[in-house]
Amino acid sequence: MQKKRRMWGWAFVMPQLIGLIIFALIPLGMSFFISFHSWDGIAASMGFVGIKNYINQFFDADFVKALINTLLYSVMYIPINMVFALLLALAVQKIKGKTLYRLFYFMPVVTGSVSVGVIWTWILNGDFGLMNSILSFFGINGPKWLTDPSMVLTSIVIVSVWWNVGYNMVLLLAGLQNIPEVYYEAAQIDGANKWNTFRHITLPMLSPTLFFVLINTIISSFQVFDQAFVMTHGGPMKASYTLVYHIYQNAFIDFKMGRACASSMILFAIVLIITLAQMYGSKRWVNYEQ
């Protein structure tokens, strides 16, 4: 019987295992291999160039720009999204009409990136857009959101927060609901005020969810592409040109597969380092005991 179970075990895992090998492991290996070569993706042979593709990246103005833009975007997007999502989850948690608010805040999440991009291209239009019309109603002369290089990343952050804040909110809300009521009752009996209750009960009990949401947000933030592609095509003057945009541009516009793969390996390294560092650091603040 035990033998049979083992045999069936392999059979059951097989389809996804084949998928794992063909669609993850082999491509990962290929990407690593190609990153040490010069290749246009078409020629039958590729030339070995060693680590040149990696070193050259840092002298490539486009790559540096993409890296800086992605970092700037993340520095704005991650905290704003996390703070808003947490505040919203806390605010909505125990009020009447919770489902209705949740319905509205989650609405943009089900909308695709292209629709979001098209909608906001029009809203953020510097001359005729809704945003500047509203601002001018209050006597504010709105900026050229998408055509001013110093403004465009901020604009994409605004759009991304609008688009995704509901997702994090829903996850945090579910996390909040998993906190047993008895803890709050105990705190109330002990005479804890709201801040102390939040600081010593809500926050520690929510920390596993917060941690998961944070990691998710960081990873997706470093992969920002769709919004920039649809709204500004990485412009103006590459001001919204991101890392993933750089990979896309190198591979599928310029046909420099070696460089593109090297960039993608660098992205992988960044994501990996951040995740591992977070996992290591999380031991200090994430509380997995319930």
Next chain:
Amino acid sequence: MNSKRKKKISTGRILLYIVLSLGAVLMVMPFAWTVLSSLKNMGQTFAIPMKILPDPFVWKNYPESLAALPFGRAYFNSFYIAFVVVAIQLITASMAGYAFGKLKFRGHNVLFILFLATMMIPSQVTMIPLFIIMKNLGLLGTHMSLILPASLFNAFGVFLMRQFIAALPDELEEAAIIDGASIPQIFIKIILPLIKPSMAAFGIFVFLGQWNSFLYPLIFLNKTESFTVPLLLNFFKGTYATDYPLLMAGTVISIVPVLLVYLFFQKQIIQGIAITGMKN
């Protein structure tokens, strides 16, 4: 609004409602503005000062958008790709989940860790080799190039299904084994019915992701007839860059069905997302 309730309502609470409601308006406004913009003509669109409501209502943007590009076709493509991916993924991921969660074959631990580890690989890393693989297989431009990788590999799905199945009590299986049931029978008749709600939640999650997926279709598909909805809308934007009324009508056409599904099934969708996200 709650002034008649027994408990007195503090000003703080009222303020909270006001702020939350303003926020909700901000979330919905872009959609409303899209609909309003789609019902104007060019003159109204670029009028200064801005006109909020269309006057008169211009309906022709809708038939014109539908005539300009094959939205119906794109809908069919998006739906069928997402449907096939969800179906195959649910089957294969739950099978693998059962193997990892209950069958515990030799080497299952190492293999499971391998699955977990691949979750860290950004899809942009495998995208270029996949493009090359698909080109060599002659699948570039076909829907197969999207369906195959998405449906046969989802480490997160395998992980999720393992968690759900591992949490089921062993006794159920043991009873079935005594009754002489085979492993596939146990899987189909006992395991699957028990994890149905989790599978529904996961299915919704996968469907939404697939429906809205943009980068992979952008790279793999090249003919307008084979485009998915997001891809077609992106193409539409490129073609009618400044014809905002037409563009907004196209956007409404591409999001209304999704929003309708969302409004009908919002409870299931939101809970599904929460369950899927929480199982970590």
